Amino acid sequence: MASLYLLIPIALIFCAIAIKLLLWAINSGQYDDLDKEAWKILADDEPADINEPMDEEEPLS
Numbered sequence: 001m002a003s004l005y006l007l008i009p010i011a012l013i014f015c016a017i018a019i020k021l022l023l024w025a026i027n028s029g030q031y032d033d034l035d036k037e038a039w040k041i042l043a044d045d046e047p048a049d050i051n052e053p054m055d056e057e058e059p060l061s
Contacts, residue, residue, distance in 0.1 A: 025031065
């Protein structure tokens with residue numbers, strides 16, 4: 001029973017810190033555009049060079 005007097009305030013402090021961090025993340029824009037990073041990996045940043053062959057193998061010597 002005596003341990004509850006210590007564990008309950010620690011749990012309440014932990015929950016308050018977690019809520020504060022969640023509100024900070026929401027207010028700083030961390031959850032604004034969740035799909036952007038998922039599509040960013042699929043986008044081509046540099047256009048492909050048409051003059052360069054795709055499969056260029058070096059001759060074995």
